[in-house]
Every structure is written in structure tokens, then in C-alpha cells.
Amino acid sequence: MSRVSQGLLILLILGLLVGKAQAWKRVLSMDVGPEGSHLYHPMSATWEKGRFYVVDTGNRRLISYDAQGKPLKAVNPGKRLKSPLDLDFGPKGHLWVVERSENALLEIDLATKTIRVHRLYYRGKELFPERIVWRKDKLYVLDRESGGVAFVRLKGKELEVERIWVPEERPFIGFLDFKVKNDGIWALEKTTHRIFYLSWDGREETWRPAEGLVYPVSLEVAGGRIYVLDRYLRKIFVFTLKNPPKMLFSFVGKGWRPGQLYLPRELELTPKGLLVVDEGNGRVEVWTGGL
Amino acid sequence: MRRGVFFLCFWLIWSVSVWAASSCFTQGCHTREAFRGRVEHGPVKGARCEKCHLPHVSRYSHLLRAEIPNLCFECHKDFKKKLKLASWVHLPVKRGACGRCHRPHAGPKGLLASEGARLCFNCHQGIKKASYRVLHAPFRKGQCLACHQAHFGETRSLVKGGTQVCFACHKKRKTVARHGDYADENMNCLTCHNPHGSNRPHLVRNFLHSPYEEEACDECHGGENTGADMCLACHDDKREEFLRVHTHYMRSGKRPFCVNCHSPHASDEKSLLRASPDWLCIRCHPEALVQKRESLHIHPAWEKCLDCHEGHGSRFAGMLKGDANAVCVRCHKTQGKFTHPIGEKVKDPRNGQTLTCVTCHDPMGTPFKYELRLSGEASLCLECHKGY
Numbered sequence: 001m002s003r004v005s006q007g008l009l010i011l012l013i014l015g016l017l018v019g020k021a022q023a024w025k026r027v028l029s030m031d032v033g034p035e036g037s038h039l040y041h042p043m044s045a046t047w048e049k050g051r052f053y054v055v056d057t058g059n060r061r062l063i064s065y066d067a068q069g070k071p072l073k074a075v076n077p078g079k080r081l082k083s084p085l086d087l088d089f090g091p092k093g094h095l096w097v098v099e100r101s102e103n104a105l106l107e108i109d110l111a112t113k114t115i116r117v118h119r120l121y122y123r124g125k126e127l128f129p130e131r132i133v134w135r136k137d138k139l140y141v142l143d144r145e146s147g148g149v150a151f152v153r154l155k156g157k158e159l160e161v162e163r164i165w166v167p168e169e170r171p172f173i174g175f176l177d178f179k180v181k182n183d184g185i186w187a188l189e190k191t192t193h194r195i196f197y198l199s200w201d202g203r204e205e206t207w208r209p210a211e212g213l214v215y216p217v218s219l220e221v222a223g224g225r226i227y228v229l230d231r232y233l234r235k236i237f238v239f240t241l242k243n244p245p246k247m248l249f250s251f252v253g254k255g256w257r258p259g260q261l262y263l264p265r266e267l268e269l270t271p272k273g274l275l276v277v278d279e280g281n282g283r284v285e286v287w288t289g290g291l
Numbered sequence: 292m293r294r295g296v297f298f299l300c301f302w303l304i305w306s307v308s309v310w311a312a313s314s315c316f317t318q319g320c321h322t323r324e325a326f327r328g329r330v331e332h333g334p335v336k337g338a339r340c341e342k343c344h345l346p347h348v349s350r351y352s353h354l355l356r357a358e359i360p361n362l363c364f365e366c367h368k369d370f371k372k373k374l375k376l377a378s379w380v381h382l383p384v385k386r387g388a389c390g391r392c393h394r395p396h397a398g399p400k401g402l403l404a405s406e407g408a409r410l411c412f413n414c415h416q417g418i419k420k421a422s423y424r425v426l427h428a429p430f431r432k433g434q435c436l437a438c439h440q441a442h443f444g445e446t447r448s449l450v451k452g453g454t455q456v457c458f459a460c461h462k463k464r465k466t467v468a469r470h471g472d473y474a475d476e477n478m479n480c481l482t483c484h485n486p487h488g489s490n491r492p493h494l495v496r497n498f499l500h501s502p503y504e505e506e507a508c509d510e511c512h513g514g515e516n517t518g519a520d521m522c523l524a525c526h527d528d529k530r531e532e533f534l535r536v537h538t539h540y541m542r543s544g545k546r547p548f549c550v551n552c553h554s555p556h557a558s559d560e561k562s563l564l565r566a567s568p569d570w571l572c573i574r575c576h577p578e579a580l581v582q583k584r585e586s587l588h589i590h591p592a593w594e595k596c597l598d599c600h601e602g603h604g605s606r607f608a609g610m611l612k613g614d615a616n617a618v619c620v621r622c623h624k625t626q627g628k629f630t631h632p633i634g635e636k637v638k639d640p641r642n643g644q645t646l647t648c649v650t651c652h653d654p655m656g657t658p659f660k661y662e663l664r665l666s667g668e669a670s671l672c673l674e675c676h677k678g679y
Contacts, residue, residue, distance in 0.1 A: 031642070031643060032643070038638070038642075038643035038644060040644070040645075041536070041606075041607075041608060043536065057536055058606075083534070083535060083536045083606060085536065100534055100535065100536055100538070101534055101535075102534075103534055125517075125518065125520075128540055144538070144540045144541065144542065145518065145519075145540075145542070145543070146542055147541070147542025148542075172542070172544075173541075173542065174541060174542035191575055214578045215578055232578045255641075256639060256641040256642045256650075256674070257641045257642070258642075262642070263608050263609070279608055280608060280644075281641075281642040281644065282642060282643060282644050283642060
């Protein structure tokens with residue numbers, strides 16, 4: 001291939017990548033509650049049955065939004081929320097919240113307006129829950145005590161920790177985020193920037209993303225890509241879903257305006273797009289285009 | 292014939308260099324004596340001034356042929372290679388400031404700018420000032436390089452050979468045996484001993500954990516509690532501090548995570564920290580150090596991380612000790628009263644968040660005066676005051 005053709009090919013590839021990066025656009029922004037007050041230090045958000053749910057940690061409340069990002073309702077069930085960290089919907093439609101101040105999970109039955117407090121123990125040790133995901137009647141908990149992901153099931157009305165996935169590789173510092181997918185669990189280790197994968201048949205892999213990350217805090221896996229949110233660089237990095245992953249491009253940047261990030265905290269894939277929780281700007285945004 | 296050509300070339304190179312050198316020294320401008328020393332730099336020794344200098348004009352100071360350190364790397368090629376692979380690089384080396392420590396022409400061993408610890412203390416003044424009742428012999432003699440590497444190393448302190456450095460002088464088996472059953476060859480001596488000096492015998496660090504002081508080893512070793520519970524069993528008041536939105540609660544493994552930051556035996560810090568906060572915190576937050584080094588304006592208390600940040604847990608972003616106004620106003624008292632409006636009632640038009648000191652300032656370091664996030668000339672203000 002002549003040098004000119006090679007140059008053109010490189011330009012084409014670069015053009016495609018830039019085009020891909022530019023294709024991402026912000027479609028939704030959720031930054032106020034139903035009464036108009038701004039979010040303060042939101043820590044997490046999720047999508048359930050056509051609605052967004054945001055943990056507005058600083059204001060000690062949970063807020064629901066419709067699919068267009070319009071705030072619907074803000075609640076603090078039983079005024080029990082002091083430091084809510086994460087939420088998800090479990091069996092029977094109950095709302096589950098990680099309440100840091102009690103080191104507990106709150107099971108909230110919105111219909112009967114009752115709250116049940118669950119503390120998790122495994123082999124005599126109390127867990128330190130950070131993030132939760134309900135999937136197919138099983139609860140997955142990011143546990144800071146072990147650094148791993150706990151597999152929990154509901155036995156009657158009580159939670160029972162079946163096992164905790166802690167990677168075999170040493171040294172292991174502990175996970176910062178995880179996602180449960182059809183093929184297994186993907187988890188991001190703090191400080192080392194390694195990504196661990198556990199397939200449902202128990203096979204474990206360790207992936208190290210390409211250099212360039214400084215302080216990654218959250219990951220998402222979708223459409224043959226790994227998305228990593230960097231809190232320090234205020235960017236979302238997109239990697240190939242191959243080991244070792246190669247960085248394709250990054251998007252979003254530091255700033256305080258809509259469409260910019262200041263202290264981002266979490267990434268989550270929803271049917272509406274890639275949801276980004278920005279604690280510093282008190283904002284939850286949804287991005288689409290490149291998926 | 293080939294031999295003849297070789298000798299001709301050799302003679303030409305030699306004669307040109309001799310001519311060049313002799314012309315530098317013989318015209319009455321540069322005296323040869325000024326370039327003499329116990330050790331002479333190779334090119335100086337060979338009177339090959341042209342290796343580093345141009346005789347007529349140069350775009351670099353001192354008529355150098357190239358910029359420092361690139362000029363140095365032309366000969367010291369191996370050094371450049373090693374530099375790229377190093378985990379931690381001494382700051383002057385990283386900045387390519389070879390001349391901070393080395394003389395270019397002649398000097399003591401290593402062409403150092405001054406001998407012994409005097410050179411190191413030019414920058415490391417804090418260590419020089421420390422007054423200890425008992426001094427480690429190499430420190431007393433100013434032999435910094437007995438334990439430290441000058442250019443790069445595996446750790447930030449550039450200690451030679453990590454935990455094994457002490458055994459270069461202190462016989463391993465004998466030293467370990469003197470510590471009883473709990474010590475082993477891989478333990479880090481610096482956990483308990485200060486390698487420079489201490490007010491205690493055997494260079495044991497000044498503040499002791501009470502079970503260690505009382506020789507109640509069993510309180511921690513061999514007790515029933517594992518993980519963080521080992522520490523929290525006594526320090527129960529700290530448990531609540533970890534139950535906050537932002538927390539340093541970590542995976543424990545075999546040892547409680549608390550000992551990642553605290554020494555269970557002895558420390559130079561009252562709170563038994565393993566090192567001063569600017570060293571300790573940087574192990575996991577190297578980005579703060581990078582930001583500092585890339586900034587022109589840094590908060591004067593940058594090194595005192597725990598003045599503004601919580602060590603265990605906080606409900607504020609960045610693990611601050613309070614909201615970003617409360618933290619600053621503790622010292623900047625007048626700024627809390629008259630300044631650009633800040634506080635609960637003043638909202639940032641860009642994101643609707645409460646306007647605080649850190650809306651405009653970044654104490655961790657910026658390129659702008661007063662650690663402003665953008666230039667105070669206009670661009671920072673225009674972020675919000677569009678009409679101006």
C-alpha cells in the first residue's frame with residue numbers, strides 16, 4: 001500500500017472515531033426535584049418500568065422522573081434516609097436502598113409504606129454494602145468489607161449471603177463498581193484500574209484497560225464496548241471489549257454546565273441511553289448515540 | 292591502506308579537538324585551572340569542549356549545543372533508558388534539571404555541586420531541621436546515598452532495595468532474631484523505626500500504640516477479632532466516622548485495613564500515621580501530586596491534607612471536613628463575611644448548586660493566582676456574568 005493510501009486510511013479511521021465520539025449527545029438532564037429544588041450530591045440512579053429513579057443523597061430523598069426527565073415525586077420513606085447511597089427494585093416491586101448511616105439495606109414497600117431493615121453477614125462478619133443490583137431474584141451487593149461482590153438471596157423475609165466473589169488474583173484492593181450482565185459480572189478495581197470478569201460458569205478473567213485513566217469510578221459494558229467513567233479527568237472512556245482492551249475514544253469533559261462533568265460518580269445503561277450521575281454538578285444526564 | 296586511512300581520521304579528530312580545547316584555554320578567556328577538580332567530566336578531561344559547547348553562536352545559554360537534559364542524554368544513553376522504566380523519579384531528574392545537583396565540568400565524586408548531605412538539604416530542608424536525640428549513623432554523617440538512590444527508585448522515598456536496605460549494614464538473621472517471634476525478614480523496619488533519628492533508643496519512632504508500649508502484643512496478635520474489628524474493638528468511636536457517604540472503609544484481607552494508613556506499633560505522628568499525610572495520601576491519590584506539580588499556584592497548606600479532608604469518612608464530596616465554605620472560613624475568617632456572595636442563598640447559574648469557595652478556587656493547584664480555576668482577569672467571572 002502506498003504511503004498516500006496509508007495516510008488516507010489513517011485519516012478515514014480517525015474520522016470514523018471522531019465521528020463516533022461526536023455522535024454522542026445528551027438527550028436528558030435531571031437536576032431538580034418536583035418542587036424545583038436542585039439535586040445535591042446525587043450518588044446513584046437507575047431505570048425501572050419506564051421511570052428514572054435518582055438517589056438525591058445530599059437532600060436525603062429519592063426522586064422519580066418520567067422517561068422525558070420530568071420530576072414526578074420525591075420521597076424520604078419514614079424519614080429514614082440519612083445517607084442513601086444506591087437503590088434498585090427487587091421482587092414484589094419493593095424498593096431497596098443502601099443506607100450508609102445504618103450500614104444496612106432498607107426494603108421499602110411503597111404500597112404498604114413499610115420499611116424492613118436488613119444487615120448482611122457472611123461467616124460471622126458484617127458486610128459493608130456500597131452498591132446493589134437485583135437480577136432474576138438474586139441480589140448482588142458490592143461489599144467494601146471483603147472488596148468483592150456478595151451473592152444474596154431472599155430466604156423468606158430475610159436476606160442470606162450465599163457467597164462473596166473475591167478474585168483469586170493477589171494483591172487485590174477491592175472493587176469500586178460492578179455490573180451484572182447476561183454473560184456474567186464485570187467489576188472495576190479501585191486504584192489499579194483493573195477490570196475483573198466472572199462468567200456464570202465460574203471462569204475469572206483480569207483485564208487491564210489501556211493507560212490514560214487516572215481515577216476511574218464506574219464502568220458499564222454494552223454493545224461490544226467497555227465504558228469507564230473517570231472522576232478526575234471528568235470523561236467517559238470507551239474501550240474495545242477485547243482483552244487487553246484498547247481505548248477508542250473519550251467524550252464529555254470537565255465543566256459545570258449541562259453536558260459537562262465535575263465530580264461524576266456512576267454510569268448505568270438504561271433503555272434511554274447511558275446514564276451519568278454527576279455528584280459535583282448535582283445532575284443526572286442521559287447520553288445516546290454511540291451505543 | 293585501510294590502516295592508513297583509519298590513523299589519518301583518528302589524527303584529524305584528535306588534532307581538531309586539541310585545537311578546539313587549546314583555543315578555548317589559550318586565548319586568555321578561559322583558564323584551564325577553572326575547570327580542574329577532584330573528578331573531571333569526561334569531555335573536560337579530554338579537553339573536548341565542543342562536545343557540549345558551540346564556539347560561536349547557540350540558541351541555548353552558555354553556548355550549549357543542545358538543551359539540558361537532552362545534551363546530557365547524548366552520552367548518558369543508558370540513564371535515559373532506565374529513567375523511562377522507573378517507578379518514581381527524583382523531581383530534579385524528572386524536570387531534566389541535571390544542573391541542580393551536578394556540576395558540568397569538575398567537582399567532587401559524581402560531579403556533585405556540593406558534598407554529602409549539604410546538597411540534599413538545599414531542597415529537603417524539613418529533614419535537616421528535624422531535631423532528634425538519637426541519630427542514625429548515615430544521617431549523622433550526611434551519607435544520604437547510603438540508603439537513598441539519587442535518580443530513581445521503586446518507592447517515592449527512593450530507598451535502595453526497599454525493605455531490605457537496612458540489612459546492608461544490620462545483619463539480617465541477628466536483627467530479625469532480636470525482635471522475637473513476631474518479626475520476619477520481609478517486614479518493613481521503617482514501620483517502627485525512623486531511619487533518620489528519634490528521641491527514643493533504637494530509633495523507635497516517637498509515638499507508640501499503647502498495646503505495643505505496654506508489651507500487650509496479644510491484644511492484637513492472636514486475638515479473636517479479625518479485619519477492622521481488631522482495631523474497632525478498642526476504637527469504637529471511629530466506627531461512626533466510616534458510616535458516611537464518602538468513606539475510606541476498605542477491604543481488610545489478613546490485616547485490618549486501618550494499618551494501610553496507621554502504624555500498629557510506632558509512628559512519628561500522634562495519630563500513628565505511617566507517614567506525613569502528603570506522603571501517605573499520595574500513595575493512593577497520585578493525581579493530587581501531579582496536579583500540584585503542574586500548577587503555578589498551590590494552597591500553602593497543600594501538604595497538610597488532613598487540615599481540610601477527613602481521613603475516615605465524610606458526607607461531603609472530596610472527603611472534606613465540612614461544606615466547602617465551612618472548611619475555608621475556619622482560616623479565611625474575613626472571607627466568610629465580605630466577599631463575592633456565597634452560601635446557601637447564592638446559586639451557581641451553571642448548575643444550580645450552592646456557590647462556595649471551591650466554585651472559583653481549587654486549592655489543590657491551578658495555573659492562576661489565588662488558585663483560581665480560571666484567569667481572574669475576566670474568563671472566570673464571565674463563566675456566570677455573561678452580560679459583562
